[in-house]
Amino acid sequence: MPVHVAGPRLYKSIKFQHLAKGGASSKKNMNIHLNLTPFVDMMTILVTFLLMVFSATGQILQAQKGLELPKADSKDVLQTAPVIVITNHEITYQGQLIATVDSVLHDDSPTLRIDALYERLQEAANHIADDVRIGKLSQNAKKSCDDMKNGLRPPPGAELCPLGLAIVQGDQTTDARLINKIVKTAKDAGFDNLLFAIKNK
């Protein structure tokens, strides 16, 4: 192969002097500053927005596949409690499988009780009762428990007493018979104050 003379090379043969020195007429180098003001403005607005929509309720409930929460207008904030999850196919308690939806729907027991769930809930109720007895509660929860003992209801939005408190996180298409059975089971196990998780409209 014959050897050729090297062709033109960038910045050697082609100098780009008009870029490097700010135009053909100017001999002075230009300091180019990137304008960061719009970037900082955008970041500030974005951070402000994200801080406003920041919510801690995501820590209480986990998104589940095949679970679309029912919609409602209620604005009461969820609080921490044992969670019973009902998807299209199964019922879980604190992330552990309790029963399948079909088996519960086809169970014609007159007691309307789901035995596996009842045992788990009763265990949890005893554990919560021990916590309340030794005073392992926040000040607001203690006050709510005292009010409950005296037959008083906590004001709207106040932290509820954890005694008998559980969250039901069910899919919006769940058969109401299943909800009845879960509510009955929870009541029998001592959970007589249920929070139905909903999505705001």
Added chain:
Amino acid sequence: MGAAIDTGGGDKKSVNVDINIVPFIDLMSCLTAFLLVTAVWINIAQINIAPKGKNRDQQIKEDEKAILSVLVSDERIYIGATRVSGDDATKTVERGNNRPDEAVWAEYEEDLKKIKGEYFSDRTDIEVAAESHDLHVVKYQDLVSAMDHAIKVGFTDVGLTDPAGLSWRPTL
């Protein structure tokens, strides 16, 4: 970012200085990334109910008070009360014939408002049940809507029960 600082004294000239915004941008970037990762885009709330039989409103004896009941089926919503004379306390909201849900729940809310105004103005308790069968399934969404509208009207003590446990039952 630049700023002009007056040096004071006899010198008339001000000095241009650059404020270093790099740490600020770093902080903002970290905060934005953290908030984006931890953001919860679905606003989850709750409806507080008590299973019937141990309602929170226990001051009034069960056998002495009138009780407002709602039965939700896939074709109708029945509203009625025990120990209340007069037909105004009994209402039926039709759901069939592809009637839109908005119209159904608006009528239900209106009926509840009237009943509360006339008979239950000083009361906040109500009991709700759903009549669901294999061929006529009532969805959880319908039950939640019935409770949600009752709470909006002022019945904040919602008791949930099975249809057999309702104090008042419609004559079907």
